[in-house]
Amino acid sequence: xxxxxxxxxxxxxxxxxxxxxxxxxxxxxxxxxxxxxxxxxxxxxxxxxxxxxxxxxxxxxxxxxxxxxxxxxxxxxxxxxxxxxxxxxxxxxxxxxxxxxxxxxxxxxxxx
Amino acid sequence: xxxxxxxxxxxxxxxxxxxxxxxxxxxxxxxxxxxxxxxxxxxxxxxxxxxxxxxxxxxxxxxxxxxxxxxxxxxxxxxxxxxxxxxxxxxxxxxxxxxxxxxxxxxxxxxxxxxxxxxxxxxxxxxxxxxxxxxxxxxxxxxxxxxxxxxxxxxxxxxxxxxxxxxxxxxxxxxxxxxxxxxxxxxxxxxxxxxxxxxxxxxxxxxxxxxxxxxxxxxxxxxxxxxxxxxxxxxxxxxxxxxxxxxxxxxxxxxxxxxxxxxxxxxxxxxxxxxxxxxxxxxxxxxxxxxxxxxxxxxxxx
Numbered sequence: 001x002x003x004x005x006x007x008x009x010x011x012x013x014x015x016x017x018x019x020x021x022x023x024x025x026x027x028x029x030x031x032x033x034x035x036x037x038x039x040x041x042x043x044x045x046x047x048x049x050x051x052x053x054x055x056x057x058x059x060x061x062x063x064x065x066x067x068x069x070x071x072x073x074x075x076x077x078x079x080x081x082x083x084x085x086x087x088x089x090x091x092x093x094x095x096x097x098x099x100x101x102x103x104x105x106x107x108x109x110x111x112x
Numbered sequence: 113x114x115x116x117x118x119x120x121x122x123x124x125x126x127x128x129x130x131x132x133x134x135x136x137x138x139x140x141x142x143x144x145x146x147x148x149x150x151x152x153x154x155x156x157x158x159x160x161x162x163x164x165x166x167x168x169x170x171x172x173x174x175x176x177x178x179x180x181x182x183x184x185x186x187x188x189x190x191x192x193x194x195x196x197x198x199x200x201x202x203x204x205x206x207x208x209x210x211x212x213x214x215x216x217x218x219x220x221x222x223x224x225x226x227x228x229x230x231x232x233x234x235x236x237x238x239x240x241x242x243x244x245x246x247x248x249x250x251x252x253x254x255x256x257x258x259x260x261x262x263x264x265x266x267x268x269x270x271x272x273x274x275x276x277x278x279x280x281x282x283x284x285x286x287x288x289x290x291x292x293x294x295x296x297x298x299x300x301x302x303x304x305x306x307x308x309x310x311x312x313x314x315x316x317x318x319x320x321x322x323x324x325x326x327x328x329x330x331x332x333x334x335x336x337x338x339x340x341x342x343x344x345x346x347x348x349x350x351x352x353x354x355x356x357x358x359x360x361x362x363x364x365x366x367x368x369x370x371x372x373x374x375x376x377x378x379x380x381x382x383x384x385x386x387x388x389x390x391x392x393x394x395x396x397x398x399x400x401x402x403x404x405x406x407x408x409x410x411x412x413x414x
Contacts (some may be wrong), residue, residue: 027154028161035380047185049199054151056206071164076154103385105283 007042012052014095015042015081017088026063026075027053045075053078061087126159129181136191143198146216159184291336298332298339330356 006011019025019033027050035043042053060083071107080088137148162180184190190274196235202209221262302325310321 027159028158045185046155047190047193050151050154050158050190051193054194055197055201057211058198058209059205060212073157073160075157076150
């Protein structure tokens with residue numbers, strides 16, 4: 001899986017949180033969701049995704065469980081913990097403020 | 113990085129990729145075995161999904177699995193990423209990291225709790241049979257075949273449940289019988305050893321004999337279970353240690369209880385012995401249906 005567009009530093013965690021905010025997903029499912037939802041803009045390499053999932057779980061932000069996938073195989077499904085939910089809110093709020101600030105700067109057309 | 117990865121994975125099959133990844137993780141990452149195995153199992157599942165995705169996207173692809181492996185990051189790099197991620201998590205939340213490690217182990221044990229229960233039930237059955245025979249005349253008390261019978265019943269139920277659970281299994285009859293014989297020999301060896309120690313002329317001969325019996329029987333049961341259920345040598349070793357610890361501590365605890373209730377409760381204990389056989393059969397069946405892939409793999413499973 002190629003990195004079509006590199007993610008900005010720190011955004012992978014937020015995108016992972018968002019992908020599992022409504023329902024638990026396994027690693028492959030998270031990657032597919034990100035690619036589909038971004039219209040093919042992002043494709044997260046497995047070398048970043050799975051270690052990140054491991055880290056977030058170890059930090060208590062995600063919780064995992066082995067469950068049956070639709071293909072009938074057992075897969076490790078992740079869901080947000082309460083701490084993860086708060087982290088998602090904070091990250092989205094920070095990101096929105098940041099993106100809004102960058103947009104204002106771009107729209108300003110430069111110093112006059 | 114990607115070109116490098118492709119170069120390192122272009123001649124690997126899924127199996128060899130997973131093997132290499134496991135080796136790299138073992139060398140590079142200081143993490144508990146269960147978490148390592150789970151990580152590898154996740155990557156294995158990822159390759160399977162990727163293979164399926166490639167097949168669907170291009171039905172003419174000759175070897176989609178080889179192509180999927182080519183697209184994977186090199187095992188050494190992936191292991192390095194895991195190491196860094198784990199270190200970062202340890203640094204930022206050391207307590208949570210430890211907590212998750214413990215939870216992973218507990219979940220693993222919970223998944224295998226039926227097997228632990230089966231082991232405990234076997235030990236209990238042996239002890240019950242021994243207690244029951246305390247009522248018998250002295251000549252019968254020397255009839256040490258009882259532990260062997262108990263273990264044989266256990267082995268038989270184990271084999272029976274596995275047979276019904278997985279009739280296509282390639283390890284079925286012969287290996288099960290071999291382990292059954294091993295258990296029976298072990299039970300007899302343990303009792304002979306106990307008798308020998310008890311016959312020695314020193315103050316602690318009786319408890320010494322009991323201890324010898326417990327350790328010997330614990331060793332035999334642990335070896336049997338670890339070889340029956342685990343193909344991964346590290347996991348097998350760890351399970352062996354935990355099992356031995358559980359068995360010896362349960363026996364020690366039960367010895368205390370039995371010394372108080374042996375006369376009143378031995379009849380009841382013998383009835384429980386029969387119930388135990390049924391319990392083992394049921395619990396083993398449940399256990400077998402709950403095995404996840406990539407972890408403690410069942411030998412001969414299709």
